[in-house]
Amino acid sequence: MTWPMLIAMSMLMSFNFVDAYFVSLLGTEKLAAFSFTFPVTFTVISLVIGLGVGTSATVANTLGRGDGRRARHQGGVAVVLSGVLVLLLCLIVWLLHDPIFLLIGASDETLPVIAEFMTIWLAGGIFVAFPMVGNAVMRANGNTRLPSVVMALSAAVNVALDPLLIFGIGPxxxxxLRGAALATVIGYGVSSGFILYMLFVRMKAIAWGASWACRIKSARTILSIALPAxxxxxxxxVAMAGMTAIIARYGEEAVAAFGVGGRLESLVTLVILTLSMTLPPFISQNYAAGRHDRVRAAYEGTIKFVLLFQGGVYLVLLMLSSQIGATFGKDAAVAEIIALLVVILPLAYGAQGVVILSNSSLNALHRPMGALGLxxxxxxxxxxPLAFIGGKIGGLTGVFAGAALANAITACIAWRVVNGQLCPVTSMNVEEANEPTV
Structure with a gap:
């Protein structure tokens, strides 16, 4: 289930990196303004990811119990619900634009530059909802190939339009910055139209013919997981905004470098993010079907793999740290901070993966409050707190070291929490699980 999604996620996440590269060519001021937008846009995306988690866990659980008709109605409710909630959140951000960005450390001079990007992005924010929630419905049905096509399509459109709209090439x-935002909106818009057509017309994986009582019940079921998720x-x-405020104390160059680091993190933790999408429906269906042995094997296997894989990724980044800094930091100070970030933060990306996959597993087990608490x-x-304390002790190096240490400590806690939720696998229930099913 993971391989097709991994290919598509590579393209989808790469366009964030491509955006950062093209914007960096506009200068440090534009790159810093662009970096301030990331916590806010990611807040909207996080809402949609949570709705996708709720949708995937709910639909997969229903399918695991053999009720395909109800699963289709739940998918239809999820698509409409996501569109409404994203519209409301984008409206709130638009109304509170200046106070929000001032709170996370932007200056009065930077606000108009930030608005160049955010005004267009918020206007098209609803198009973020449909591909992600639609993909969640498909993954719950065990189909990861079509979602991969949808995400690849969105990324390809964005990457193709970025240089044309940012620099005004040809006609x-x-x-x-307005061009970067418009390229992203158009990319999501194209994928929205494609996935809604496939879900409604071709696959008939979602329906809207149930009674209002059934729709309300489905919405409550989805939201019971989606809201905590x-x-x-x-x-x-929100934490990234706090981190941005901490780093803003070290200058505009530090903020610009941290913005590049955030997009680099999205790219190099791609396997983790992909597994966090494919693991929950696998766990939900098997848990509903009583296959607790498969649930435990899937969780433990992915954790071990992620720790080994991210260890290898860190070694590559360590060797390329100077080159990465020079590529994305046209200013020497920005390049130096990017290189420093690459040496420290990715050291704990494996531990961060343990936390992310543990959260996904708790949501799939219908324990969303546990994931929220974690x-x-x-x-x-x-x-x-550790980043702040680290900054007091060792400056910017201490900030990054404190953040890495926090991930390592939380990973140990997450492992114990999830193992406490999983049913112990005994010889008896393994034998029962291996019996033929109707």
């Missing part, structure tokens, strides 16, 4: 106007995911950009501990008991 296109030179739009700068969204809250858990939205804590990440994320709160990671971000607000460990991540921000």
């Amino acid at each position: 296109f106007p030179e739009m700068g 969204s809250g858990s995911n939205m804590l990440t950009p 994320n709160m501990v990671r971000l607000f008991v460990m991540y921000l």
Whole structure:
């Protein structure tokens, strides 16, 4: 289930990196403004990811119990619900634009530059909802190939339009940051149209013919998982905003470098993010079907793999740290900070993967409050306090070291929490699980 999604996620996450590269060519001021947008846009995306988690866990659980008709109605409710909630959140961000960005450390001079990007992005924010929630419905049905096509399509459109709209190549106007935002919106818009057509018309995987009582019940079931999951995911950009405020004390160059680091993290933790999408429906269906042995094997196997894989990724990044800094930091100070970040933070990406996959597993087991609590501990008991203390001790190096240490400590806690939720696999229930099923 993971391989097709991994290929598509590579393309999808790469366009964030491509955005950062093209914007960096506009200068440090534009790159810093672009970096301030990341916690806010990721807040909207986190809401959608949470809705996708709730949708995937609910639909997969229903399918695991053999009720395909109800699963289709749940998928239809999820698509409409996600569109409404994203519209509301984008409206709130638009109304509170200046106070939000001032709170996370932007200056009065930077606000108009940030608005160049955010005004267009928020206007098209609803198109973020449909591909992600639609993909969750498909993954719950065991189909990861079509979602991979949808995400690859969105990424390809974005990457193709980025240089044309940012720099005004050919007949296109030179739009700068507005061009980067418009390219992203168009990419999501194209994939939205494609996935809604496939879900409604071709696959008939979602329906809207149930009674209102059934729709309300489905919405409540989805939201019972989606709201805590969204809250858990939205804590990440809130913490990132706090981290941005901490780093802003070290200058505009540090903020610009941290913005590049955030997009680098999305790219090099791609396997983790992909597994966090494919693991939950696998766990939900098998847990509903009583296959607890497969649930435990899947969780433990993915954790071991991620720790080994991210260890290898760190070694590659360590060797390329100077080159990465020089590529994305046209200013020498920015390049130096990027290289420093690459040496320290990725050391704990494997541990961060343990936390992310543990959260996904708890949501799949219908324990969303456990996932929410775990994320709160990671971000607000460990991540921000240790980064702040590290900064007091060792400056910017201490900030990065404190953040890495926080991930390592939380990973140990997450492992124990999830293992406490899993049923012990005995010889008796393994034999029962291996019996033929109807």
